[in-house]
Amino acid sequence: MKTAKLTLDDWAVELPVTVGSEGEVGIGIQKLRAQTGAITLDSGYGNTGSCESEITFIDGEKGILRYRGYSIEDLAQNATFLEVAYLLVFGKLPSEDQLSGFNSELTKHSLLHEDMKKFFEGYPPNAPPMSVLSTIVASLSAYYAPGENEAELQLNIVRLLAKLKTVAAFSYKKSIGQPYIYPRNDLGYCADFLHMMFAVPSEDYTVSPLVAKTLDMLLILHADHEQNCSTSTVRMVGSSDANLFASISAGISALSGPLHGGANTAVINMLEKIQADGGNVRKYVELAQDKTSDFRLMGFGHRVYKNFDPRARVIKDLTHSVLEELGVDDPLLDIALKLERIALEEDYFVDRKLYPNVDFYSGILYRAMGIPTNMFTVMFSIGRLPGWIAQWMEMKNDPGKRIYRPRQIYTGPTEQKWVSIDDR
Ligand code: CMC
Numbered sequence: 001m002k003t004a005k006l007t008l009d010d011w012a013v014e015l016p017v018t019v020g021s022e023g024e025v026g027i028g029i030q031k032l033r034a035q036t037g038a039i040t041l042d043s044g045y046g047n048t049g050s051c052e053s054e055i056t057f058i059d060g061e062k063g064i065l066r067y068r069g070y071s072i073e074d075l076a077q078n079a080t081f082l083e084v085a086y087l088l089v090f091g092k093l094p095s096e097d098q099l100s101g102f103n104s105e106l107t108k109h110s111l112l113h114e115d116m117k118k119f120f121e122g123y124p125p126n127a128p129p130m131s132v133l134s135t136i137v138a139s140l141s142a143y144y145a146p147g148e149n150e151a152e153l154q155l156n157i158v159r160l161l162a163k164l165k166t167v168a169a170f171s172y173k174k175s176i177g178q179p180y181i182y183p184r185n186d187l188g189y190c191a192d193f194l195h196m197m198f199a200v201p202s203e204d205y206t207v208s209p210l211v212a213k214t215l216d217m218l219l220i221l222h223a224d225h226e227q228n229c230s231t232s233t234v235r236m237v238g239s240s241d242a243n244l245f246a247s248i249s250a251g252i253s254a255l256s257g258p259l260h261g262g263a264n265t266a267v268i269n270m271l272e273k274i275q276a277d278g279g280n281v282r283k284y285v286e287l288a289q290d291k292t293s294d295f296r297l298m299g300f301g302h303r304v305y306k307n308f309d310p311r312a313r314v315i316k317d318l319t320h321s322v323l324e325e326l327g328v329d330d331p332l333l334d335i336a337l338k339l340e341r342i343a344l345e346e347d348y349f350v351d352r353k354l355y356p357n358v359d360f361y362s363g364i365l366y367r368a369m370g371i372p373t374n375m376f377t378v379m380f381s382i383g384r385l386p387g388w389i390a391q392w393m394e395m396k397n398d399p400g401k402r403i404y405r406p407r408q409i410y411t412g413p414t415e416q417k418w419v420s421i422d423d424r
Pocket of ligand 1: 225228258259260261263288289295296297298299300301302303304352354357358359
C-alpha cells in the first residue's frame, strides 16, 4: 500500500494513502493524533476529504462534473430530472418500467397531510420561503415514522421527493395570498410544480412545455455537487442518526446562505442595483476589486471550479435560447453579459480564476420563467434534494460510519481564576 511520510520535530509517521477511481489522492490522518498528538488544521475544509463517495465526480481544474460517471452535459441534454434523481438515489439509470414505477410513486405521495396547511397559515405573508421550506420539511418527521427499517426509509425518500415541490408551491401561494393549488396526477414533475405555482382556481392554466423542460434541465444542473456546504451539513446531521427529514431540513437551512444557494438571488439583486445606478457596469467591476469594500461580484468564483463551471456553460446557452423563444427581453441579461465580458478582461479575475458560476445565469432564467426572486433558492433545493438523499444514504450505509466530530486548535485564554462580579 502506498503511504505518505510526515515528519515534525522528533516524530516521523507513515500515513496510509487512498487513491480514488479518477486518481484522486487522499492522505489518511485518522491515526495522526493518536501517534503524534497533532491534528490537521484546514479552516473551511478546503483541502479535507470528509468521506469516500461513489456519487459525484468533479475535476475543478478541467471543469468536469459527473453524476455516477455520466457527464452533466450528457444528462442535461438527454435525461429528465426524475431519471437523474433515480440515478443519484439508486445508483443506476432506471429502465422504462422502473422510471414509470418511480413516477407513479412520486405522484401518489405528492399531497400534504391536510393538517399541515395550518402551518402555512401561521407564517407572516412575507416569511422567507426557505425558512418555511426547512421548517415544514423538519415537521414531516412529526407525521411519518422515522425510517428505522428499509421499507419505511424507502417510503420516506419517496415522500420527500414527492412533497417538497408541493411545500414549495404552497409557501409561494401563501406569500401572495392565493389559494393553494393541489398537485395533479396527470402532469409530469416539473409541469405539476409550475401548475401549483401559477394556476388559480378561476382560470384554466396550461403549463408551457418549454418552461417545464427548462425547469427540468435547471433541476438536473443542481442535483448534486459532492461535499458542498449543504450536503456536508446533511451528512453531518445524519451522522448522529438524526432522521432523513431532520437532516434534509438542516441542508435546506445551509443552502439558504448567500454564499451558497442564495447566490442566484444575490446575482439578481446585484444586477438590479447596477441597473438602478444607471447601468455603470465598470464601476461595479472596479468595486469588486477594491479590498477596502465588501462588494463581491455575485455569481463569480467557486471553491472548486478554477477554470470554468461546466453547469454555467450549459446554462449560458440555454438562457439565450429560452429567452429568445419565450420572447423575453430582459435588460438585466444585457447587464449580466456586459459584466461578464468586462470582468473577464481584468487581471484581478483572471489571476484568481474567478469565472461565472451556475448561479450567474440561473437567476435570469428563473425570472424569465416567472419565478419570483425569493423563490430561487427554493428551486435550488428542489433540484438538490436527490443529491442530498443519495449522500445521506451513502453516509448511513458506510460500514465505517462514525459521528462527524471535527477537532480544533484552541486559541483562547489559558486557565484563569474566577473573579467575583464586584471585582470585574
Ligand atoms: N468577487 C470579487 N472577488 C472575489 C470573488 C468575487 N465574487 N470571489 C472571490 N474573490 C476573491 C477573494 O477576495 C480572494 O481575493 P484575495 O486572494 O485577494 O484575498 C480570492 O478571490 C479568493 O477568494 P476566496 O473567498 O478565498 O474563495 P473561496 O473559495 O473561499 O470562495 C466563493 C468561493 C464562491 C464563496 C466566492 O468566490 C464568492 O463569494 N463568490 C460570490 C458568491 C457566489 O457566487 N457563490 C455561489 C457559488 S456557486 C453555487 C454553489 O455551488 O454553491
